[in-house]
Amino acid sequence: MEALIETIVRPLVDYPEDIKITKQEEAQKIMYQLHLHQDDVGKVIGKQGRVAKSIRTLVYAAGSKSNKRIFLEIM
Template structure:
């Protein structure tokens, strides 16, 4: 899942080397935290959050066979 998130986000940003995805498991389920360069935050979120929503939709669809709930936090 980490590679999927990175492969979606890297082409969208100006600083692809600063894209980092970390994975944690907690009471919420599987939590993936996406961190990008501060200048790229707006590109990843998009106007009215549309890009972030699209990324989350793809990630959640890819995880349909996972028994755990998956969350994607963007910072």
């Protein structure tokens, strides 16, 4: 899943070397935290959060076979 997130985000940012994805797994959920360069956060979130919503939709769809809820937090 980390590779999918990075593949989606890498073309959107100016500092691809600063992309860092961490994973926290709990009993009922998996939380992915996407850490970006400060200047790139707005680009990944997009106007009114449309880009972030699209990324989350793809990640949720890719993880739908798992019994755990998947969350993506952009930092």
